Amino acid sequence: MDFELSEEQRMLKDSVDRLMADEYDFDQRKKHLKGPHGFSDGVWSQFAELGLLALPFSEADGGFGGGPIETMLVMESLGHGLSLEPYFASVVLCGGLLRHAGSPEQRAHWAPQIASGEKKFAFAHAERHSRYDIGHVETKAVAQDGGYVLNGEKSLVLNGDAADMLIVSARVSGGARDRDGIGLFIVDARAPGVTRRGYALQDDRRAAEITLHNVKVDAQHVLGAPGKAFDAIERTMGEAIVAACAEAVGCMDEMHKQTVEYLKTRKQFGVTIGSFQALQHRAVEMFVALEQARSITMYATMLAASDDAEERRRAISAAKAQVGRSIRFVGQQAIQLHGGVGMTHELKVGHYFKRATVIDMFGGDADYHLAKIADAGGLAS
Amino acid sequence: MDFELSEEQRMLKDSVDRLMADEYDFDQRKKHLKGPHGFSDGVWSQFAELGLLALPFSEADGGFGGGPIETMLVMESLGHGLSLEPYFASVVLCGGLLRHAGSPEQRAHWAPQIASGEKKFAFAHAERHSRYDIGHVETKAVAQDGGYVLNGEKSLVLNGDAADMLIVSARVSGGARDRDGIGLFIVDARAPGVTRRGYALQDDRRAAEITLHNVKVDAQHVLGAPGKAFDAIERTMGEAIVAACAEAVGCMDEMHKQTVEYLKTRKQFGVTIGSFQALQHRAVEMFVALEQARSITMYATMLAASDDAEERRRAISAAKAQVGRSIRFVGQQAIQLHGGVGMTHELKVGHYFKRATVIDMFGGDADYHLAKIADAGGLAS
Amino acid sequence: MDLNFTPDEIAFRDEVRAFLKDHLPADIREKMIEGHHPSKDDMVRWTRILNKKGWAVSHWPKEWGGTGWSPVKQYIFQEETMAAPAPQLLPFGVSMVGPVIYTFGNEAQKKRYLPAIANLDEWWCQGFSEPGAGSDLASLKTTAKREGDHYIVNGQKTWTTLAQYADWIFMLVRTDPAAKKQEGISFLLIDMKTPGITVRPIVTIDGGHEVNEVFFDDVRVPAENLVGQENKGWDYAKFLLGNERVGIARIGMTKERIRRVKQLAASERDGERRLIDDPRFREKLAWIEVELKALEMTQMRVLAAESKRERGKPDPASSILKIKGSELQQAIRELALDVAGPYAAPYREEVEHGWNEPPAGPDWASTIAPAYFNYRKVSIYGGSNEIQKNIIAKAVLGL
């Protein structure tokens, strides 16, 4: 049992923290937001230079062999900075799919392109009625000429509008929610038959609705065995949920810090409002909720790569449930304790509240994951 | 819309309040508890003299024609006093069954005996696995010689050990939880074949486990049409739940008062602990929970006699759900804010906590009733 | 004790319902159901429809257009309009400055201002809060210095709701800087077109523009615009804030939102299953309904006691209405967030005359997250829930 970071991990964390400190104060962030895709290409290049984009890939694939802990460190730091860059979509989600489903050739071909920042990826997976079911795929893939033809509608595709490449899930057989029969396909985002409509999210990141109309995919761009992709999707989504939890911890940490700072400086009735016991206790309750979220995220991080699928799933659901509930409490109280100014667009705390809320809605809310744990017979081993 | 009490209602309330004030201080209560049945025969006589035991019966049956509001007033006051007398079992439960299922002859025969306090009744209904389902009856009633023979086991019979008469539910047809096929039978508690084992409850009231072995019941002691008793049981239990809610409001009101009083007098660190804002706010939250319980109890009281069964059921479930949650919060916080002394048997507050907790477990807890409302499509009309 | 409305009250309720059915414009109603904010034009149209009927300022004295309704009827009217759902009337005129003017103003002021308020010919906003004051309203710094027959006003107000539309602002200003906190404050009416006034929008976290900062730079205000006596403004403000409690729980509005959430949950599918078929969802909703029903009874109890209480001295227990009422307004919007699920995430921009197309998912989803964010305000403004708890602790519990 060891909660210390290795020397390399500490350096990694410091470098991302520094990047956020240097490039992501509130005014800089506003500027990044005005970039062509709603983020900063310059910062993205620095992600690449620091090796962040190569982090999760094996050394054989030109990466640094980072695991869930390294991803946690990066995501928490990005959460602190409220980064707008598509790290989560391109590296965590699509990098994960490539690692879990890709052939050595595919990994050798694509990993360096993700790692260099040259190609940005997006995972076109969710559909209109899939909600939190990662096995829900109605988009069709029909074999043709040794490759496949895709038809269907993809929704809420994170980074969908800025992506160069899409990884599309589509069904080669079975019904809408069958675990069997799902394939993954690498598609050029500008390929004929791909239509994208991009939009902003509540937290300033961007996503797209994507229509696939007779989109042709060559055999070499089929990721893994067609029809057998569910496991890779599940592992990737599990890792992504844990990464999102880490990002939320970064957001909550900031909300808590800013709230405590506000309590120390804001005066009312002639004293700092932090001298009121009821507000002190609320700040402590936020702290407890934050630390519980941090702890369970560490737990899930350490089990995210476990080969025991049951243990892994429960740990991930436990993390998302606790983090979800902490997000609600910490976020709502951060606004409440800031009072009126907390409601304004001009203060950073509301932006953390919004990012955290969007994360809460990713991959299943607390109720969804508690039900999963309950159906699995509970958490304790 | 009118929340004022009538002159008669106010006099009723005052008389019960005065009785409790005169006869139920903490030391008197300890004495009553040592009575042969764990309550005071003297106080019981005064109940009769004040007409409380005749309250719900129609004037034709020798009663005062009181309705749910009158019962609410009495029960809330008994809650304030932590009365040990079997008013709830004898008058509310069995009086209710007599009113809803009894023939004019049966009412004329029994109502005066309840009203005079001469006969104390108990409702032998629950069974080992009935939990909160009021239609669960496995005790058998077999027709014989124009009457019935009862066999079975009844559990958690309130006032079962002190009762002179029992009203027993038993099944003439159908399966364990069928709504059809239930009958009600008036049985002398000392009749051959009746075995009783009495015990105290956590809140100092008493109950009994009752075995019925070939107990003969004459035709004249069959209450209502055999097999058709469910509706009368449901109406009675509904009224009883609302009455129990009123008693709980009385308990919570006391817990809140005593806690606020304690906050005003108890000193720590040189000041009264009521000067600490966190404790002030907690006391306010208790107040809110109490007033919400009081309000919803009034609501259910006013609908308890409604002929719209759906509306009535929802209102009753709403009351029990809200009161149940308020009981947990108010009770737990009353102990917490009293600190160590709140944990002791020597302070009255803990006794209110226990009474309220037992009430919470009567007729279904908050989750049970929320599920009922949810299954009925919600509360709002 | 009788929960039921009298036959007269029921007839009144039916009359209100019928009127709303016939006269609430369909486009406004639709907008309210969809969770959009009514536009200035919507507000004006609706107020004038009500005013024509004689119902715009129902609680005012009959002389100035009031109806003479009992508190119960006032309550019924308010609940029915919220449930319709119709826009709530602009409170700054109808519930705030109007009552101050007819209670403390002179005859000239009454004639000048009251009819225009009733018909929304003039849009009012409220100049009470100042930067840094928060719940400590009396710490205000904006000054009004008497020069001849004018006051010269300097300072800044904030959280000024819908000041962007306002013709007039009613203000608390400091006229005696030497007096202690609550004394030395006066109540002024200021024409927003007066030179020296600048309005700057405050964008809130939901992306909306409801509130503003208002700056006053040597603004010359005729002395006749003073309401009541100089340096007595704090009394009028307390009177006004006391009135503000009427209907503060917004029970009718929450009821309407509950109906809406049920409807959305019945329309939205998780695969083949409707969300409303999830028992856990229904139980969460049931709990909100139960608490709301209890609060409605609490509201009625306060209301029933109201008639016996001195006007302008609200029941301190009405703080319960603010606390629980705001919690439930927030709870139902949080549950709506759960219903929208992932489709709460897309952001839909408000454009000049309405909204652009929803970016993704069901049409209705785009207002869900903004409403969740926006309604955090209801436990902050009008005296935060923490302040309300202080009030109850002191005034009711004697702590």
Place this chain on the structure above:
Amino acid sequence: MDLNFTPDEIAFRDEVRAFLKDHLPADIREKMIEGHHPSKDDMVRWTRILNKKGWAVSHWPKEWGGTGWSPVKQYIFQEETMAAPAPQLLPFGVSMVGPVIYTFGNEAQKKRYLPAIANLDEWWCQGFSEPGAGSDLASLKTTAKREGDHYIVNGQKTWTTLAQYADWIFMLVRTDPAAKKQEGISFLLIDMKTPGITVRPIVTIDGGHEVNEVFFDDVRVPAENLVGQENKGWDYAKFLLGNERVGIARIGMTKERIRRVKQLAASERDGERRLIDDPRFREKLAWIEVELKALEMTQMRVLAAESKRERGKPDPASSILKIKGSELQQAIRELALDVAGPYAAPYREEVEHGWNEPPAGPDWASTIAPAYFNYRKVSIYGGSNEIQKNIIAKAVLGL
């Protein structure tokens, strides 16, 4: 960062488990599962079994019977014994006065007292709290006046856990009435057989007798029973209270209760349906498990940082462990109340050597409500959760 125990730690855990399996008497284990309090004899038997193995005072210096285990191993040992479930060792000797004596006592005291503590040959109780003091421990009034080579002790202690069995009591007494609050306090050891000591039971709301009042009427205590220096007792008390935090979250015990509640819910039927088949029940349980898992990680984080911290100066963040740990101990007992349902109501009397027959329903149900009532104490004693929040606000958040 690595969550896993090292191979050495796993081997240790297995060793502890095997030992518990073989040596924890079945009757004691059964009593613990059933939720009964262990008797004095149970405590003595179990402590001596552990002491024979050399594990009774594992965290003490090796010289006095300690094991030299790492903090992680201490944690594993504690969790495993709670999960067994075995009785917790009497803390007043092992965790409280023992460490004070070996840290601040003289050689004679160490020799006289420590071995008897380790073997529970002498039963200790704690004389800190006084009537009316509550969380303001330093306001104590019991005096000890030096007369020759004795102290004369007068006053009253309260909440003295299991004093009815005690051979000795360790006391905070005021030796300098003129000094200010925290000064002038000394730490005395007193033989409970000394004339002038009266023990009076306090019955708690669950009907149990765990705590007592202890009265001191001119009790003559040899001066050699003073620990450390006169008037320095407050320092020793702070040291002692700091140690008290170890394992305060009682995670292993709550885990064991979760297992128990699952088992009960699987055995209890609502008609034909087992309670555990109710999804709402399972989800409530799942939430307790999730929070407990998070707390376990928090505990481990505190533990991992422990080795780098000065002894006797606990991490202020460990207050989280007290707050959340006590909340979860209460939550699982509240959920057990839901499982017992109506059968929580019957009261079962504790009799001389155990319990009488359960009055109604399943055997296990009779301890459920008393445990629910009794466990309200865990958020009160040892510094109430409100005090813990004050500590975090000040020491961690700097408010």
